[in-house]
Amino acid sequence: MTIPLRQRFGQRFKQLRLATGLSQEAFADHAAVARSYLSRIERGCANPSLDAVEGLAKALCVDPQALFEIVDPPSFCDASEEVPYAADGSCFHRGLASPRDGTFRVGEKGSELRLVSFEEALSHLKKMPVAKWRRPNDSGNWGLVSAVRWGTMEAVTKPERCRIC
Numbered sequence: 001m002t003i004p005l006r007q008r009f010g011q012r013f014k015q016l017r018l019a020t021g022l023s024q025e026a027f028a029d030h031a032a033v034a035r036s037y038l039s040r041i042e043r044g045c046a047n048p049s050l051d052a053v054e055g056l057a058k059a060l061c062v063d064p065q066a067l068f069e070i071v072d073p074p075s076f077c078d079a080s081e082e083v084p085y086a087a088d089g090s091c092f093h094r095g096l097a098s099p100r101d102g103t104f105r106v107g108e109k110g111s112e113l114r115l116v117s118f119e120e121a122l123s124h125l126k127k128m129p130v131a132k133w134r135r136p137n138d139s140g141n142w143g144l145v146s147a148v149r150w151g152t153m154e155a156v157t158k159p160e161r162c163r164i165c
Helices: 005-020 024-031 035-042 050-060 064-068 118-127
Strands: 082-085 104-106 113-115 132-136 142-146 149-152
Touching: 005 024, 005 035, 005 050, 005 064, 024 035, 024 050, 050 064, 082 118, 104 118, 113 118, 118 132
Parallel strands: none
Antiparallel strands: 082 149, 104 113, 104 132, 132 142
């Protein structure tokens, strides 16, 4: 199945924006565009004009063609990694990075940590008596879930669910 150009463009733009270390809001201020517009671009819902592409590239300090580079979809997990699973069968994986700032939120409610790498977050989860992390539910709202077990997973490119090997 071929991913539409608008979605590939949005994924690539998001990848480059996250590499700057800026949230959508901070980047929007830097590029003088609305954050909601950036969100639509990243989700593949907006169809940016060539002038907008040029402006975004300039704000990213890249050549406009870098926004059209084909990048393999990321693998959200590694078959050898032990990860926590929630009661609904979902697991902690690389695709749970915040769309705003690329961080992973782990820990108890009220004392959550925002960690910049999957490896750091997974390491912290392994030290907890009961691993807890934030992830979106079916409605897209982010909530805290608790691990009921640990297990390995198959490498998947879609972040919806993980499967036991």
